[in-house]
Amino acid sequence: MDLLTNMNISAGGMAAQSMRMRVASENIANADSVESAEDAGGPYRAKQIFFQSVLNRATGATEVQVSGVSKDMTSPLKPVYQPGNKLANAQGYVMYPNVDSTAENINMREAQRSYEANMTALVTAREMATRTLDMLR
Numbered sequence: 001m002d003l004l005t006n007m008n009i010s011a012g013g014m015a016a017q018s019m020r021m022r023v024a025s026e027n028i029a030n031a032d033s034v035e036s037a038e039d040a041g042g043p044y045r046a047k048q049i050f051f052q053s054v055l056n057r058a059t060g061a062t063e064v065q066v067s068g069v070s071k072d073m074t075s076p077l078k079p080v081y082q083p084g085n086k087l088a089n090a091q092g093y094v095m096y097p098n099v100d101s102t103a104e105n106i107n108m109r110e111a112q113r114s115y116e117a118n119m120t121a122l123v124t125a126r127e128m129a130t131r132t133l134d135m136l137r
Helices: 003-029 101-136
Strands: 047-056 061-071 078-081 093-096
Touching: 003 047, 003 061, 003 101
Parallel strands: none
Antiparallel strands: 047 061, 078 093
């Protein structure tokens, strides 16, 4: 495997982890959004990101890609008793998003560490390429 292939793999990993951080940030930012801005049909639904490994036939290396982002429709919404709220149902409950802030913060931290590891690999490959070119001069 050559250094450019290593750099491409690391760059792909950085792009995937960057998207993971964006999704986690969006979930955290909307953790208290009781009405959806999209259709005003209910609270925000947490988003989940999915990765897949893809074989790059040109290089023979396996790379990571984002295979999709979807709303979490399986986790239940969080009912909070607020009878005075205009969004409360007949029983006085307001439905809050199914965002678990603790899990999202953990996701953010893991994505950050993976991003940094890919950055370190990219910098190392770049330094190796630079040293190789310096030797050839």
